[in-house]
Amino acid sequence: MNIDGWRTYLVTAAGRSAGRTTPEVVAAALEGGVDVVQLRDKATSARERYETGLRVREQTDEAGVPLIVNDRIDLAGAVDADGVHLGQSDLPVAVAREQLGESAVVGVSASTVEGAEAAEAAGADYLGVGAVYGTDSKDVSGDRDGIGTERIAAVVDAVEIPVVGIGGIDADNAAPVVEAGAAGVAVLSAITAAEDPEAATAAIRDAVTE
Incomplete structure (x- = not known):
């Protein structure tokens, strides 16, 4: 799987989707050209996430886009x-590999160079690094004032695996994250809460690509 090609990465958030369902947001993002979808929806029950996940899996399969699940192996x-995306307090990468198989994609969140290096050594396939910019989202780990694109550059220099910037990113500030060396950007509210999630996705993708 070409993780280096993940330019625009949607992170779902049922409670921050302007009254829309997660499948509705995902459908719009797929039309807008999103490269990968992460099912997060932490505010919902495990049963609800499972049922939503089955529907989103159908959508991403039809679109030929990878589906990653947050936290829950x-x-x-x-x-x-x-694959799965793990936080620093989640189960280790090795457990994800044991449960999901060696071919599964395993991403890990990091906000420091040391954390990034440790995740790479543990066998992570990619890193979600942030929060890049200040964010009020409780779904994004890291400094609420933002770690900045300088930290992105430092992490990129320190590891060999792809880095995806996350946290407070939209079409207006996505480009500097990629200019710092990130493969792409992960976006939550700028897509899920947008008036037009399809157009918002396309604008972010254009900003990253250009």
Whole structure:
């Protein structure tokens, strides 16, 4: 799987989707050209996430786009996702590999160079680094004032695996994250809460690509 090609990465958030369902947001983002979808939806129950995950898996399969599940290795397996994204306090990368298989994509969140190096050594396939900019989202780890693109550059220099910037990113500030060396950007509210999620996705993708 070409993780280096993940320019625009949607992170779902059922409670921050302007009254829309997660499948509705995902459908719009796929039309807008999103490269990968992460099912997060932490505010919903495990059963709800499972049922939503099955629907989103159908959507991403049809679009030929990878599906990643946040935190829950069991849920990733249950919906036949392409992989899982783990936080620093989640189960280790090795456990994800054991449960999901060696071909599964395993991403890890990091906000420091040391954390990034440790995740790479543990066998992570890519890193979600942030929060790049200040964000009020409780779904994004890191400094609420933002670690800045300088930290992105430092992490990129320190590791060999792809880095995806996350946190407070939209079409207006996505380009500097990629200019700092990130493969792409992960976006939550700038897509899920947008008046037009399809147009918002396309604008972010254009900013990153250009």
